[in-house]
Amino acid sequence: MYSELKEKVLEANLKLPRHGLVTFTWGNVSEIDRASGILAIKPSGVEYDQMTANDIVIVDLDGELVDGRLNPSSDTATHIEIYKAFPEVGGVVHTHSRNATIWAQAGLDIPALGTTHADYFYGDIPCTRRLAKNEITQDYEKNTGLVIVEEFALRHINPMSVPSVIVAGHAPFSWGKDAGDAVHNAVVLEEVAAMAIATRSLNSGIKIQQELSDKHYLRKHGANAYYGQH
Amino acid sequence: MYSELKEKVLEANLKLPRHGLVTFTWGNVSEIDRASGILAIKPSGVEYDQMTANDIVIVDLDGELVDGRLNPSSDTATHIEIYKAFPEVGGVVHTHSRNATIWAQAGLDIPALGTTHADYFYGDIPCTRRLAKNEITQDYEKNTGLVIVEEFALRHINPMSVPSVIVAGHAPFSWGKDAGDAVHNAVVLEEVAAMAIATRSLNSGIKIQQELSDKHYLRKHGANAYYGQH
C-alpha cells in the first residue's frame, strides 16, 4: 500500500546526496497525495545509503501516522503547513545545502541577480522573519511552516513562482509540483545562492533588470513558454 | 545525413557536464558547416545523459529547421548572430558556469590579471551593455547576439583573440574554430573567472603587465607560436 508513492519519495530523497545537497542524514523530502490527503516523508535520522522504500513514513495532514514503522522526519509539521497553505504544491524538500544556508544564517533574501535565478524564481527568494521565542519553544516545526506561509502572504508572492524560501537563522525549504520537482528547485536554489554571494562581493548594489527577469521567467513558465520540448 | 556533424556536436555538448560547466540541461553547443550554411545545435531542454546524435537539430542561418525532430535550443538565434558576424568562428557554446556567470551578474568585464588568462584571451573579456527593454521583449535571443557583436565592434576586439563574452545580467558565450575548441575556451573562461574574483579580493587594483600579456598570448597563438608540438 502506498508503495508507488513511497518509491517516488525514496528516489527523490536519494537525489539529495547525489546533488551534493546533504551531509549525513540531513535533509528530507516529502510528496503529498492530494486525493487521499496523506503524505509520504523520509524517516528521521536514517542514513541515505541504507534507506529503502519501506522506511518511508506515511502521515495524514494532522501529522498522524498512517503507515510505517519509523518516526517521520522531525520537520514533518513544517511540510504539512506548506501543503495546507499552498494547494498547488505536490512535493516539499528541506536541506541545509551550504550556500542557501549561508543566506539563511545572514538573515537576508537571496536577491535576483541574473537569468539563472530568473529562469526558476520570479523575484527575490524571501528570508522569513525570525520566530518569536514562544514560537520556538512550542510547536516549533509547525510554526516554522506558519512563518513561511506568512512571509509569502505578506509579500503577495505566488509560491509556485518562487518555489523556495529561506528561514532566518536556519536553512532553506523548496517545493514543486511533486517531490522530484521540489528537489530540482532545491538544486537550482543552491546554485543561485552560491552565485549571489560572489556577485554581491564584486558589485554590492547590483540587481537584475525587471524586464530581463520577466523575459526569462516567462519563456520557461506560463502559457507562452517556449523553452524545452513543449 | 549530417551524421558526422551531429556526432561532433553531441560530443562537444557531452563535455559540458564532464567539465562541471552545467547543471541539469543548462548550456548548449553548436557547430557550423560554412560550406552548406547550416549549423547543428543541441535540442532544447533534453537531459545530457539521454541525448543521442539523432536529437541534435540542424538549422540554417535564418533559423529554419533543416533536419531533426526536436526543437533547437532556445538560444539558437544568439548562436546564429555570432556565426553571421564572426566569419572565423566554427563553434559556439553557451553555459551558466558559476564563476563566469558571477561576473555577468555583476555587470563587469573579467579583467586580464595573469598569464592563465593571457594564454587564451588577449585582454579583458568584455561584458556587454544591458539590453534595452524593447530588445528584451522582442527577438530577445537574436538581440543578445547583436549586443555581443556590437560590443566587439565598439571596442575593436578581434573575436578570435578574445573568444568569450559575458552578457550583462545573464551568462557567458564562448566560441572557437569548431565546437570542441569552443568548449575548451569555455573551460578556461570559467577558470580565469574564478581566479579573478579572488585576485581582486586580495588586491583590488591589480592588472597584468601589457608585455606579459603580449608574450603569453603570442607564444601560443600566431605565426611565431612555440607552445605545444607545432
Next chain:
Amino acid sequence: MYSELKEKVLEANLKLPRHGLVTFTWGNVSEIDRASGILAIKPSGVEYDQMTANDIVIVDLDGELVDGRLNPSSDTATHIEIYKAFPEVGGVVHTHSRNATIWAQAGLDIPALGTTHADYFYGDIPCTRRLAKNEITQDYEKNTGLVIVEEFALRHINPMSVPSVIVAGHAPFSWGKDAGDAVHNAVVLEEVAAMAIATRSLNSGIKIQQELSDKHYLRKHGANAYYGQH
C-alpha cells in the same frame, strides 16, 4: 590483542580522506578503552591507503608504548590530555580540514550562526589562546592539550556540548563518545566553519538567536530529544 579496538580506530581514520578532511597523511584519530586505560591511535606519517589495523599503535595514558611496531602520531600527547581532562570523551580526532583551520589561523572562535551549528554545538566553538613561547619549545603537544582544557575550564563549557575546539594558529581537534562519533563531529565542524566564513562576509554582526540554539541542540541531545529513531 586489542584487535577490535585497532579495527575501529583504523576504520575511523579511513573516514578522514573519504570525507575530504585530510591531505596526504595529515590528521589522526584515536579511541580510548577506559577500562584498561589504553588508547589506540594512528601511526605517524603513514599513508591512509596503505594503513592496516596492525599499524595502529597502542599507548597508555602516560604515552608509553603498549603495543605496535610504529611510532604513534606526533599529536598523541594532545589526545592524552583531552582524555585525562574530559572523562566522557571516548574518541579524539585532529585534522587540518580547510575551513576549520582558516578560523584557527585567524585566531577567532567559530560563531554559532545557525541551526546547522546548533544541532551539534551548543554555542560558539572556542579558539584557544596562543601558546606561550616556553609552552611551544618544551612539551609542545602536551601543552596543546592543556591549553584546550584550560579554555573549556575558563569559559565553563561542557566539552560534550561543544565537541570541538580550534587551536590558535594551528588547526581543530574534535571528540565524541567514540572514534566514529569524533569523526562525525569533525565533518560537521568543517561544514559549519565553511558556512560561517561566508555568512560573516554577507552580514558581519549576525548571531543565532539564543532560543533557536537551545531548541535545536536540545531536540537532538539530552533527555527530551525527539530527533532520529530514539
Next chain:
Amino acid sequence: MYSELKEKVLEANLKLPRHGLVTFTWGNVSEIDRASGILAIKPSGVEYDQMTANDIVIVDLDGELVDGRLNPSSDTATHIEIYKAFPEVGGVVHTHSRNATIWAQAGLDIPALGTTHADYFYGDIPCTRRLAKNEITQDYEKNTGLVIVEEFALRHINPMSVPSVIVAGHAPFSWGKDAGDAVHNAVVLEEVAAMAIATRSLNSGIKIQQELSDKHYLRKHGANAYYGQH
C-alpha cells in the same frame, strides 16, 4: 635509455591531474640526474591521459635535446635555472593551480599563517618582482628562472626550507629532492594558498607566531625531526 628516469617523471606528471592541480595540458614536472647532468621533462602541450614514458623529453643543462621525439615543455629554461642555482633541488614542478595562482596574480607573498604552512615552508612563500619588459621579450622563460633565483638570494631564503615560489602575474613553481617530492610540495602550496586567502578575509593583520613556525618546521625537518617513522 633513461627509461627509469622517464617513468619517474611520467608518474610525477600524472599526479598533477589526480591532485586537481591542472586543467588540460597545463603544468609540467621535471627531475634531474645530477650525475649525468641531464633532466627529464614533460613534452609541451600533450594530454595527460595519452602521455607515455616515451613522450618524456631528455635535455641537458644548456637546454639541448638529448633524447625524445617531442618538444620539451616551453618552461624548460625556467626549470634549468632553478637546477643550476639550487644544487640540492632534484625535481621541479610548474602549475597554474587555482589558489597559488591567485596570490601570483595579486602580486603578493603567501603569508605564513598557521602550522599547515609551517610544516612545509619556513616563512612566507615569496612572490618575485615583475619582470622588466626586456626580460619578457627576450629569453622570457630563462629570465623567469633568474628572477626566482634572485628573489631567494635577495631575501637570503634557503630554497630547501621554502620549496615554492610564486612568479608575479604568472603562477607558482615548486621543487623538492625529486619529482615526486616537488609535486607533494605543490599540493601543499595549493592548500596553504587557499587557506591564506580566507584567513586574511577574516583577520587581515594576522601572522603565525615565530616560535610556532620554528616548532612545526623543525619537528618535521632537520636533525631533531620526530614526525613520521624516521
